[in-house]
Amino acid sequence: MAPRLQFDGISKLFPAVRALNDVSFSVGAGEIHGLLGENGAGKSTLLRILSGVYRPTAGSVLIDGKPVTLANPVAARAAGVAMIHQELQQVPRLSVAQNMFLGHPLTRGRIFVARLEQERRAAEALAAIDPSIDPAAPLGTLTVAQRQIVEIARALLDRARIVAMDEPTSSLTPSEFERLAEVITGLARDGVAVVYVSHKLDEVFGICRRATIMRDGAVVDSVDLKSLSEKAVVAMMVGRELAQEQHRSHASGEVMLSVRGLASTKVRDVSFDLHRGEVLGIAGLVGSGRTELLRLLAGVDRASAGTIAIDGRAARFSSPRDAIAAGIGLVPEERKREGIVPLRSITSNMALASMGVFAPRGVIDHIRLKQVAAEKMSRVNLRPFLLDRSIQLFSGGNQQKAIIGRWLAAGTRILLFDEPTRGIDVGAKAEIYHLIEELAAEGHSVVVVSSELPEVIRLADRVLVMRDGTIAAELDTSDISEQAIAAHAIPQTQTPATRPARQ
Amino acid sequence: AELAPLNSDTEKDRIDWSQVEAKFGALPKLPDGTKAGAVSKTLTNEYWRSLGEGYKAFGDKVGVPVVYQAAQSEGDQLGQLTIAEGLVTQGYNVLLVSPQTDANLQPIMEQAKAANVPVVNVNDAVIPQAEHYVGNVQRDNGVRVAKWFIKNRPNGGKVAIVEGQAGVYAAVQRTDGFKTTISESGKFEVVASVPGNWDRQTSYDAATNILQQHPNLIGFYANNDGMALGIVEAVKAAGLQDKVAVFGTDGISDAYASIRAGELTGTVDSFPVLTGEVALETALRLVAGQKLPRVVATPQALITKDNAHRYSGAGDAVRKALIEDAAAGH
Amino acid sequence: MSDTTLVQPRAEFLRGFSMRDAGTLIGLVVILAVFGALVPGFFAERNLINILQQSSINACLALGMTLVIISGGIDLSVGPTAALSAVISASMLVAGVPFPLAIAAGFAIGLACGLVNGVLVAYVGLQPFIVTLGTLSTYRALALIYTGGNPVLGLPASFRAIFNGSLFGLPLAVIIVAGVAVVAWVVLKKTPFGEYLLAVGGNEEAAYIAGVPIARTKIAAYMISGLLAALAAQILIGRLGAAEPILGNLWELDAIAAAAIGGASLMGGKGSVVGTILGAVILGAMRNGLTLMNVQSFYQLLATGLIILAAMLIDRVTRGRG
């Protein structure tokens, strides 16, 4: 019997880039197939071809043995393909249910949108993962995590024969992944072919039996995960062995940043100190106010109460500019919306926060700018190393590297990372961890907000656990463990599954 | 010596169009290949198209080709300047210009002088440095309508003005002529003087509002005929057609039709075709080397149902009627 | 800034009447109150009807404009579209063509003008502003060429009666436009097309990926705008009894102003039928009030500018950022 899905010699050329080169592999009905590779390996491009967003330059896609023409998203959907895109593809002003049914709404008499029916069906689909999401709420009022769940639920509505998931869990916590895993295995039991892309190898090992590993646009191999170690897979992805690194502390006793009684709409009475050379982890459930806290520290939002002192001097931020001048920089959570200026080059994006440095006399010193860009971008290992190319053409991981480079160029002393490795591959992840440690060793102070507990444990000298906008616990190096963090993060009165709904 | 800035309404060095032939004789013979270039405000208004017809008619009569252009819209000042500059470059022997504003064709004066091409400013906006002007007295438009009211509505009453585009010379002068004359009589009150922007719909709405607030209004004066025709509709919609007199300006054919139908009370016709003929004749006399007074005044007449027939015939009949008028000293 | 891009959760008083519309309503109330205090007779029933009637044409255009703006576009060509539709309908009427046919021809012209705009925007991928700037000149020129620049006069009285009548004391034009508004509201709030408009303007890429027919949605928006411009033209020539090729000069600015005052965002994805209607009435009330106060033309122009700014400010203050 022909496989449910078969890629046959797919190539994709973009101007100046060969994103895919003769990719062939197949996925059977009822199979959950992992698709692994570093940033820029071509995973999203392949799935975008599958979902009709891009046309392949060569090669074909076969479903149940028959070649299909996937000329546009509508054709792909008609061919039985549902897709969860890596970047959230949503319209903030429409409701959750409207977004889920966008493009093929349920109608009454073919004229009116059957709003209630849509909301009922949407609620059903959402119930499997997060029943707290109100299908009638405007999508723009949801958190990123909730929006991602909506995106997943949308793919479930279709009863598709093939479901492609491009990093569906990049903003989700492990407990949410658990429920997603159940949903995915349920799909597989019903004979759906699932292609699952994730940089979280434990997830892939957890639910996939087979996986295809890609590097530089080509297939390295399709492998049986049962017979391979994570380490071996990583080696295939990056083309070399990655050394397992251990946490090392560089913290000194000198207080660099001191926060007292900080509060805003979502943050209550937060106090802590951050030392020179320290990496401070902030853990907590989605919606616990971590992002909000970082935004206050970075001057993006204004605090309603509390004080911030840097090097013992009180600081008052009325905009990020003030915070940057005081030596604080934020690597934001939503890269596309808050991080990059899409049309501009890597170099421009990097230099944006340090224009004063590059233009001491009002005119930009392009020679110096080029040097610094080359230096910082090779330090973060940008790939491809095209500094004048517009940033929107880079993979998410490489965009993130450019944003980190932005603060390196600005000589920022206090770096705030919000989900620093969201959507970033293992190789780059290791590089970023290494980078964070190096920065700490050089005397920078770092705050890392992350929903991935191993990441927090790997990086942090000390961990603050947030709950409902306030600090529920502070764990020192010796106390840090997944269990300890989870115990403090989860509200006593409720389980994570019934996290309060926001409308 | 520098010319004093021209005020076409008050300039002393002037001659009435009907006197030109008597004083300066028939049109002298022109150099071979004489051609005239003309630029006016816009062709979207019949007035300016008729002016062009006048140019053409006279040009045909004397065998002088005339190129007639206009800006793309009223208010396209630089576009008009571009056109005029094009005409200078192309080597016409004389230019007839009807500028959008008093100033926008100023550079032409110098360029034409340098190229030794006489320029005749025809009607409406007045270039201060203009050496030659052909046209009517703008202010007189308003004055004539005011006089009609004083004569035909001896008891006085409330009147309203709907103005053209704010700041345009013709609109300012016409409005002022009407307002001043009618106020001096003492019996009339100008209860509203609001912008109609040369636009029928705007004028319709403005008239509706004015009528509603002053149902006992006795008359409107509009700065052009398009606006007046809009007002007529508003008056009809308010059911006041027998009580409210409506006057326009320009004498376009629609205005005549409406006057004959008994709807529009009257208009001040400034005889654009004749003006065009006179203007081109003046221009050609200059080409032939004659020295004419700075201003050649063209005729205008208040048209009402009673005299409409007299002025709406073929070109020569109108010309004759106007010569009679001139002789009678109107 | 962060808070401009976030959507405030809004307590919808009624479905379809948002906080944002309440802001516009307050703007209208303030302006009405000021004129009511300054102008005797401003609140007379007859004058209020006048205001509605005088707002109706702009409201009609502004409704189409709102849909186009929601789709992320703009239609600068509404005035010339109306003019072209008007002169063609009118010349057919004068030639004795039966009303329904002549009116249908006018509507067809409006649809065709909108189709051209829509195709250039959606299929050729040109910027809406510049496309409709180009067709603004083109359609105007066609109307002028067709008529030789002359108005078309002498529309049959019976035709004029259609648009000049009254029903329940309200001018028919007002009732027609109110009907159009209801339809537009239903379309925007209750139909897939309304959703598509919001999606295309709100996030075109997401809409495309979700299978929304992007091009058809945009083209439909421009065609509706053209159709409503044609309707406005019929109402106007009915009222004036003549169709001029220069009719509709600067209509686009009034229509855009009404839509924007009513909460439409020129970045797309946002707009309200109720708000647009209120915006059109604000502008109409202002013109009416200034005329009744016999404000001199320079000061009327000043007041027009300041009131547009004030309406946006009032709205801004009552609503917070966004």
Added chain:
Amino acid sequence: MSDTTLVQPRAEFLRGFSMRDAGTLIGLVVILAVFGALVPGFFAERNLINILQQSSINACLALGMTLVIISGGIDLSVGPTAALSAVISASMLVAGVPFPLAIAAGFAIGLACGLVNGVLVAYVGLQPFIVTLGTLSTYRALALIYTGGNPVLGLPASFRAIFNGSLFGLPLAVIIVAGVAVVAWVVLKKTPFGEYLLAVGGNEEAAYIAGVPIARTKIAAYMISGLLAALAAQILIGRLGAAEPILGNLWELDAIAAAAIGGASLMGGKGSVVGTILGAVILGAMRNGLTLMNVQSFYQLLATGLIILAAMLIDRVTRGRG
């Protein structure tokens, strides 16, 4: 559609002369070629200089407009800003105030008008289109009120000589505007402010988090636009010898058209100084050629519309989507 939002990487032939500009240049060459073939004397040196001179005022405004558009805004008030600046400078000149002072006052007016626009956009958070639509009326009204509607006549000949002179056979106005273009190019390509403009228009929120002074950047863009409108006003009154309160009617549309033909995106974040200059020359050459061909004004209007569309189309075809 997904691929409309992605930009093709461009091979830069020369720094600052992009593929996109090459598209505009091809548009210009085609239009020049057509007119050159149709109009004898079109390529005469005198006529080419005429074209440049006739394009210079629009180019000057369009440069400011380009910066505003890049920042994600639009400035409809350039014409009235120029008018206000013109009448105030002119009345000072006529009153005998020394030139530098009178010119400086004109520039100050331009800056002030831009400041008001900028503050309303950046601090109050109103939509640029509607803010500048409001100030369009407001500034015009102020110019009319200040002068009572009358032109200010009789500017000193020596003042006029400043802007009317020639250098190396080129009119001074052309040289001044060329200088402005060079400065604008340097500003956009070589200064932090240029980067800020592109960032603010490209992604305001990201720019904000990266520490870009959003409000100041936007305000500066509007002030530059106001300043260049004032400069255009000085050039014009120098040429005309008089300043009128109604000067600058519809200038905004030409300026926007030039910027858009030159590649500026009205969604912000994108625009080119070289392209804008080429766009202004395209429009200027078109006017000039049509006049020399003696095209009747209705057909000129038609040609204007069609050529704007054609310029965008040529550019679109030579460049691919984007």
